Amino acid sequence: MASAGARAQAFGQTEINWDKLDKTKFYVVGAGLFTGISVALYPVSVVKTRLQVASDAEKNAFSVIRGILKTDGLPGLYRGFGTVITGAVPARIIFLTALETVKVAAFRMIEPFNLSEPSQAAIANGIAGMMASVSAQAVFVPIDVVSQKLMVQGYSGYATYNGGLDVVRKVVKSDGIRGLYRGFGLSVMTYSPTSAVWWASYGSSQRLFWRLLGYGTEHEVTPPSQWKIVCVQSAGGVVAGATASCITTPLDTIKTRLQVMGNEKRHGAVQVVKELVMDEGWKGLYRGLGPRFFSMSAWGTSMILAYEYLKRLCMTED
Template identity: 50%
Template sequence: MAGETEVAAAPELALADTDINWARLDKTRFHVIGAILFTAQQALLHPTTVVKTRMQVSDPEFSRLRAISVFRSILRNDGIPGIFRGFGTSAVGALPGRVLALTSLEMSKDMMLGYTEHIDMPEASRIGIANGVGGMLSNLISCVYFVPLDVISQRLMVQGLPGTTHYNGPFDAISKVLRTEGFRGLYRGFGLTSVTQSPASALWWGTYGTAQHVIWRSLGYREDSDKRPSNLEMVSVQATAGMVAGACSSVVTTPIDTVKTRLQVMDDYGAGRPSVLKTAKVLIEEDGWWGFHRGFGPRFLNMSLYGTTMIVTYELIKRLSVKQQG
C-alpha cells in the first residue's frame, strides 16, 4: 500500500514551499519526531485494522455483519483491550522498520532527483518520478522487515476465532510459528505482499498527484501565476488529495489484502503449506466472490483516514526536522 513518503508534487507554484529534501533534514530529529507522531497516528487507526482483520478471517456469518456491529461485538466481549489487540507488538516492532523505510525513501528519492537533474522535463514531473521510485523501493526494502511483524500482530488480533491458535503474547506467537512452520512461517504472504505493494503504491501516488493537480487548478492556481497558497490551503489540499487516493486504492487492493491476511493467520487449510490458490478457493467456497471484499468498509475508512493523516503528519515531521541555520 501507500507508504510513508514525501508529498507528491503539486503544481510548480507550491514546490518551493513543500519540497524539503534529505540534505536539509536533521536526521535524528526526523526519526525521533517521526516515531512519536506516526505511533500516535497508528494508535488512532488501529481499531479499524482490528475490525477489518476480524471480518476477513472470521466465519461467513460474522463477516457479513456491518463494521460497526463487529466493533461493538469486540467491545462487548473483550472490552477496550480487544480493539487494541496487537497494537503493542505492531507499534514497538514498527520503530526500527520505520527508520529503515523513511531512510531508504528519502535517499532513493534524492538519488533519482540527481539522475534526472539534466533531463529536459518539467520540475513537477521530476519530483513526481522521484517520489514514485522512492516509494516503490522503500516498500520493497521494508517488506523484508514488516511482513513478519504483520504475521505476528495479525495473529494476536484474531486469536480465539475458529481456525486460529491461542498465543500468550508476541514472543509465544513467534515461538509457535517457528516450531510448527519454521522460519518460512514468519514470511507467509511475503511474495504476494512484495509483488502487489509496488503497483498499489503507484496507484496511490498516481491518484494523489492527479487529485492534487485538479484541486489546485479548481482553486485558480496555475504554473505561470504569482499567486502563492497559504499554509492552511496547502495542508487542506494535501489532506483532501490523500483521502481521495486512499479511498481509491482501497477499492482496488481489498481483495488482495483479504487473501494475504487469511494466508498469514489461518491454520485450518488441511495438510500441506497454505498457498494463495488454496486460500482463494476457501474464500470462494465460504462466501462466493464477495468474500474477497470482506472487511471493505473498515479498510476503506482506514485507508481514507490513513491517506489524509499520513500526508499531513509526514509534512509536519519534515518541517519540524529542518536543520537550523547557524
C-alpha cells in the first residue's frame, strides 16, 4: 500500500531503535553533546529558579538577570553548574536507557490495538518518557536540591554555601539523607508528567507534521531530505516544550519553593500553594513560566536535534 510505503520512507530515516545503536559510542559521545547544550542553556534555569522564589521587586526575567549580574557578574548565571554536570551524566544514562528500551516495549504492547500512527507514538513515547523520568529521579533529585540551593544562595535571606559538597554536608547534618530528597514526591509528580507530556507531544506532533508534508499519504513517496528531517524534529521539539511547560509549571514552582526552603521554614506543598495564592492569586503558581517555556522549548529543540543526530551517528551497520 502506498501510504505504508510512504510512512516507512519518512519514519524509517528518522526513527532509529535501541537495538541499532552502538551503546558505548552512544553514551560517550552523548555525554559530550548534552554537556555542551547544558553550558549554553543553564543560565535560563538559574533565572527560572530565582523568579520562582523572587521578591516583589523582581517580577520578570530581566530584573532577575540585572540583579544577578550586578551582584555576582556572569558567574552568577552558572551557580550550581558543577554540581549539575557531575550528576547529569549518570542520570542521563539511566534516563536514555529507560527511554529507548521502554519505548520499544510500549510500541509492541499497543500494536494489536490498531491505533493511528500519531496516537501510537503519543502513547508509546508518553509511557517511555514517564518511566525514564521515574528511573532517573533517584539520582536527579539530590542534584536538583543541591543546585537550586546554590542558585538562590545569599539571595533574599537564603543561606550561603561553599560549593556543592558544603550544601550536601549541611543538608545531611540538619535533615539526614532524606534532606537531599526534599520534594522527591513533587519531583516525581512534576518531572514524570512533564517527561510524559514532552515525549508524547514530540512523538505525535512529529508524525502529524510529516502527514501535513504529504508523508503517510498516497501522494508523496519521495524520501525526506536531511534538512526537512531537521525542520520537522525542531518543530516537534518546540511543540513539546510549549505543551509541557504550560501544563506542569505550577508543580515546578511548588517543588522549587519546597527545595530551597531553610530549616526555619518547614512548609508542606499545601502551605506553599496557600501562600502563593494569597500573595498573588492563582497566577503565582505560574511564576517563571516565561523562562521555563523558553528553557523547555530551547532545551527540547536543542536536545532532540542533538539526540537524533547522536542516534544517527551511533547507528550500527546492518
